[in-house]
Amino acid sequence: MANHSLEHDHSHSDTTDVFGFWIYILSDCILFATLFAVFAVLRNNFFGKPDIIKFTDISYVLIETMVLLTSSFTFGLSIISLYKNKLRSVINWLIVTFLLGAVFVGMEVSEFINLYHEGFGWQANAAMSSFFTLVGTHGLHVSIGLIWMLAVIYQLSKFGLNDAMKRRMTYLGLFWAFLDIIWIFVFTIVYLMGIL
Amino acid sequence: MTTNTHSLPSGTDWPKKSLRHYVIGYLLCVAMTFISFGLVKYTPFNKSIIYLALAFFAVIQMIFQAVYFLGLKSNRDGRWNVLPFIFTIVIITFLVGGSLWIMHDLNVLTMGMYMSSN
Numbered sequence: 001m002a003n004h005s006l007e008h009d010h011s012h013s014d015t016t017d018v019f020g021f022w023i024y025i026l027s028d029c030i031l032f033a034t035l036f037a038v039f040a041v042l043r044n045n046f047f048g049k050p051d052i053i054k055f056t057d058i059s060y061v062l063i064e065t066m067v068l069l070t071s072s073f074t075f076g077l078s079i080i081s082l083y084k085n086k087l088r089s090v091i092n093w094l095i096v097t098f099l100l101g102a103v104f105v106g107m108e109v110s111e112f113i114n115l116y117h118e119g120f121g122w123q124a125n126a127a128m129s130s131f132f133t134l135v136g137t138h139g140l141h142v143s144i145g146l147i148w149m150l151a152v153i154y155q156l157s158k159f160g161l162n163d164a165m166k167r168r169m170t171y172l173g174l175f176w177a178f179l180d181i182i183w184i185f186v187f188t189i190v191y192l193m194g195i196l
Numbered sequence: 197m198t199t200n201t202h203s204l205p206s207g208t209d210w211p212k213k214s215l216r217h218y219v220i221g222y223l224l225c226v227a228m229t230f231i232s233f234g235l236v237k238y239t240p241f242n243k244s245i246i247y248l249a250l251a252f253f254a255v256i257q258m259i260f261q262a263v264y265f266l267g268l269k270s271n272r273d274g275r276w277n278v279l280p281f282i283f284t285i286v287i288i289t290f291l292v293g294g295s296l297w298i299m300h301d302l303n304v305l306t307m308g309m310y311m312s313s314n
Contacts, residue, residue, distance in 0.1 A: 015276075019276055019277065022277055022280065023280055026280050026281060026283075026284040027284075029284050029288065030284060030287055030288060030291065033287075033288040033291050033292050034291065036292060037291060037292045037295040037296065038295075040292070040295075040296055041295065041296065041299045058233060058236065058237055061233075062229070062233050065229055065233075066226070066229070069222070069225055069226065069229065070222075072222075072261070072265050073218060073219075073221075073222040073265075075265075076218035076221075076222075076264075076265060077215075077218065080214075080215055080218065173265075173266075174266060177261060177262075177265040177266045178266070180261060180265070181258050181261050181262065181266075184254050184257050184258055184261070185254055185258075187232075188232060188250050188251070188253075188254040189254075192232060192233065192235075192236045192250055193247060193250060195236055196236055196239070196243055196246060196247070
């Protein structure tokens with residue numbers, strides 16, 4: 001009896017907690033909207049340098065996009081295993097998601113290093129400044145998500161699939177999907193519209 | 197021992213998503229990604245049309261990702277999630293739209309003749 005009422009309290013706080021995290025995600029969207037607005041205004045301020053983004057290798061960005069999109073999918077597979085209470089499967093798909101995310105970050109860092117060495121670092125002009133801030137902030141979010149993912153993988157192997165872990169997977173899932181949504185706008189606005 | 201229904205965060209009302217659900221969402225998003233990239237790489241139309249198409253597909257893909265990967269829906273619990281989402285869209289519209297409008301006007305006023313690139 002006492003246990004049952006405890007669970008009711010839990011369920012109310014669960015809805016509120018997820019809702020709270022959702023509000024955080026939306027506030028993060030506004031942050032990105034600001035960076036997009038700045039990028040839109042400054043993207044053509046080249047200060048004499050050529051428009052390097054126009055010459056981006058489109059296949060490279062497509063691969064990055066597919067990698068991140070697939071990682072969202074594999075996270076979904078992890079969630080399915082969560083509902084089936086298959087711990088090993090949850091962890092395995094999380095590891096796959098992590099690897100895909102790591103590939104994405106690696107590709108992005110590689111691109112950044114390349115740009116920097118070719119003289120198009122964030123100090124080159126306002127366009128690159130806003131580019132690095134926008135794309136870099138997204139990459140930073142992904143990197144932090146990866147660290148979080150490692151923490152969840154560790155906790156899952158330690159605590160198994162209890163209520164707390166299922167909540168955490170929910171939050172991480174929201175975060176990871178949101179990052180892919182932001183990326184949709186990054187590749188469309190920064191790269192595709194920049195290459196046109 | 198707890199049963200299956202109790203082991204889910206019970207307040208979130210998250211129906212068990214099937215594999216099919218995620219596969220459909222994934223394939224839809226892949227398709228839209230390829231459409232967007234394809235439009236740019238093989239440009240048969242003029243730029244303005246492609247810009248519009250890109251924006252359109254970006255928004256559509258966002259909605260698909262929200263529905264299939266985020267589980268955004270308008271039912272009992274989902275309704276709470278949709279409202280702040282719409283509010284965020286409104287804020288972003290003012291923020292981005294307003295910034296673009298203001299900066300465009302400033303460009304016009306300070307340069308006499310508006311130059312769109314260097």
